Amino acid sequence: GAAPSLVWEPLREPGCGGAIVSLSVSPHDAAHLVSGGDMLGTAVSFDGGENWRPGLGLPSYEMASVTFHPMKTNVVWIGSCMGPFVSTDGGRSWESRRRGMPPPSRGRYTAIVEKILVDTDTPGRLLAFGGSSRRWSRCGTTGAVWASDNDGGDWRRVGTLTKDGFTTNGVEGVNIIKAWKGADGRYHAFADEAGWFISSDRGKTWVRRQVEGIPTHLASVTTHPIETGIVWAVAAPRNAEGCLLPGGLYRSTDGGRTFQPGDGGIRKTADANPNLMSHFADIEISPLPPHRMYVSDMSWHSTAIWTSDDGGRSWRKGADRKSIATACFAGPGCRLAASPADARTAYAYNSEYVLKTVDGGRTWTDMTALRPDVAKPDNWRGRGWNGWCSKAIVFNPYRRGQSVVQMMDAGRGWISDDGLQSWHYAKGDASPWLGGVTAAFSRDGSVYLTTGQFGANNGVAVSRDGGATWRVRQGAPHGLPEADAGEYGGVWADPDRGCRAFVILKDGLYRTEDGGETWKKDETAATTGDFAEDPTHPGRFYVRNAQGVFETDDWRDFRPLGLPGESDGRIACDGRGRVLVCRGRTGDATRRGLWRYDPRTKEWTRLHGETLAYAVAADPSDPARIILTTADNPYHDFAGGHGVWISADDGTTWARANDGLHVRRLTCVAFDPFDPELVVAGTGGGGFVRARWPKNRIEQP
Known part of the structure; x- marks a missing residue:
């Protein structure tokens, strides 16, 4: 067909709105950031988070940890629920690299990967680890350790981390939430149900490490980036004689064999509600002197970011809900990422925003939204990293x-x-x-x-x-x-x-x-459902529900219009009083698509056979211009949404319009009635997007 006549770009509404699960700073360029989210896909920034652009090319959008290649400037890896992906242009676009792993499925995840590591001692060698730090989902490869000898072109399963240790059997194992290479050259992994594993042979075999001095189970382990004997551990909240006690931080100076408390000065909250109890997800240690440390209390009540400049002997609060200005409302219960190029710069990220400090954690700035006019402090504009479910x-x-x-x-x-x-x-x-x-x-x-x-x-x-x-x-x-x-x-x-x-x-x-x-x-209202008002007949409504589509003038008497209602999808009414109904995702596939009812002829016409049709809008100034969006749920390797279809000839012919579209699950769409060439659509996990559709463009199928 013809080249797309509209190009989508982020609307830049405030905040992120979805759980950001990863953020990494390039070791080659401190202003180069790549971030991923749980239904958001990815975003990349080349100016330290001032502006973001979405990554393109993903088949679905449930992402995991980011890895910059230590030698190749523009090569970035990211784990996901759909397996490993690589970018060769710094995070602008992505390609799947999962050959050798189970084949992808349109009904489930088959190769969930949390992290990819680059073996700097052997060119082309990579390791991948099965799991999800977001705890998004599991599959038969959870806990798997994979190796590639040709830069991810092919993978083979080395073995599995399990509750009982390492096995070479291809069984489902424990959920690996992080993996890294230590300062001593050994590889480390941490899993929810089994704790800390270490490999001394470049990932071929793994030993589960037992620790002493921690009164409860571990939530995470972090090795010092320079000093090989120093290890930090996060302990989960514990029950002591019927009383729930907060989580804590512990420090080891003997390589992790024994630990002592290391959170002196952090004010913690005890509460019977686990969400209100102080607990910590992980510790971030800067690779640059003075190796500043960051940790975040994830409690809803005492949420804060704490910083230590002296190896954890003392801690100071750098951010809490009152001290930061953000567009969204959550406190700074965050995961953290220190810059490898600037000892005073670090980032924090959660389900609503990204924060940045350039003064060693004393102050933090919202890097997902800004105030464009200081005279209007309540007004915000997004920076392009949006993850709302619209x-x-x-x-x-x-x-x-x-x-x-x-x-x-x-x-x-x-x-x-x-x-x-x-x-x-x-x-x-x-x-x-x-x-x-x-x-x-x-x-x-x-x-x-x-x-x-x-x-x-x-x-x-x-x-x-x-x-x-x-x-x-x-x-x-x-x-x-x-x-x-x-x-x-x-x-x-x-x-x-x-x-x-x-x-x-x-x-x-x-x-x-x-x-x-x-x-x-x-x-007296006889039925309800999704509805649209007829602009040519004020007070007349068309209602869609599980029983079908109905016409009513008073919400008491309903005239059935004859279209079964078993499928998902939205309803609209165009400027000629015709009813547009999307029927997608569920129900009889032979009856799915976009349907239109003309009250003059009292007939239904199938305008498009799109089986995932979900939302539709007609230009209020020209009903012959129609835009149709598709949607699908997550939880499988390929998101079924096909993006956007447009027709400029009253639905006779259609063209795809996905240029610039980073998420192809779209749940709503509308024309600006004062500027009908402007279209805004909402995605299911990537926020809102906008595009201009010129009226003088004739689409080709």
Whole structure:
């Protein structure tokens, strides 16, 4: 077909929003960073994190640890749930290198790899380790140690790390969460269920190391980058006579045979709730003098980054929730990476952002978002490393330049008032987590946001002043269900009377007549589901649910339109009043695809046979221009999403439009009604992307 006429680029909404699981600094260039996430794919920065770009070419997006080749400047390896990947252009693009491992599957993971190590003593030799530090998933190769003698062109299984030690049998073993080469030239690995392993023969055989002086099981081990006798261990929280005690840090000076406490000065929190108990994931030690050490308390309450300049004899707090300015809300419970080129520079990363210090841990800066205008401290702009699981992009049809993006987790209600240049959060009295679903606007400045994920919700957020201030309404005092009643679905607001709105929950439809202060369940509403309003017939709605597709003018009488409803997918209505329905992922494959209903002929037409069709939008100024996105769930080697399809001739012919698209699972899409050549789409794990689709371009199939 023709070359793509639109090129996708990150929207740059604030924060990351997905769990960043790795970040590494190039030993060749301190400004060169590569990072990976649990559903995010990868990102690369060439200016120390000021700006990021997504990595391209991945078949799925559940990543693990990064390894820069110590001799080859632009060669980078990364582990993943889909096996090892290599980049020869510094992290801009990736290729799978898993020949010799189990063949990939479209139904599961078959070769999960956490880390790849380069054997600097033997050109072309690599080691790969089976596991996931994110604890994302397991497979038959968990615990495996692999070797390659031709730069990853072919792999052979050396053996497996198990609870009982090392075996050459090809059994499923323990989950390897880290692997590294020590200062003494030996190889090390650490696994959840079995602890610390050491190889003295370049990875051919492994011995499980027993330790003394630690009163509970190990959570991690780190060897000193220069001094071979010094080893640090992280101990997990422990139960002592019925009392749960915090985790701790321990230091060894005899190569790890015996350990003594080494966390003096770190203020720790004890709590019966493990999430509120002080615990640590790992220790980072700078390879440069004075070998500054970093550790992070992962507790939700006492979360902080601690730094030591004297080998762990004393610690100082460098960051806590009050001392850092970030777009997102989590405290600095982070994993850490020290720069190999600058003793004062290090990075910290978690599920919402990346932090950077250039003064040895005394101050930290958000490297996933920035404030573009110091006069507007609540406004943020992303730097290009985004990992949100997107739910909706909604443009305000009555106010040019205003839009809302809704995402899972801490992504409830980020609003732009300046044409997608910066974003501010819809502040309210509810928790920022549990995600957002969608939004609705009125001409008088009323805005309604629905929330929820994983069977729970945070109520309905309402603004009556164009998004400047917010209140959240939830539960019986306001006539709404409680948090555990499920997640909200769609929302509608009266275009001319913003005090009138309704929201959808799994048990029915709830209406408000007073601007969201009180709500009442509409007992006459016969059914609910995903819906779209007919722009040519105000008050007419088309509803899609498990029973099919229906037309209603009052939510009491529903006219079935004849399309079965067994598949996933979204519904939309174009500027001619025609109904667009995506039917993908589940159900009868012969009936999947994009379907359109014309109320004048009362007939359905299958516009596209895409079996993973999920979201659709039509240009509000020209309904013949249609954009279709596809989506699939994770947990297999190949993400099934095929990306984006576009048609400029009313669905007669279609062309792929994936140029620049780093994640091909897309869950929502919309045209800007004031600038219909601008399209924004949301991915399932890579945040939002934008592209311009010129109207004068005729697509070729």
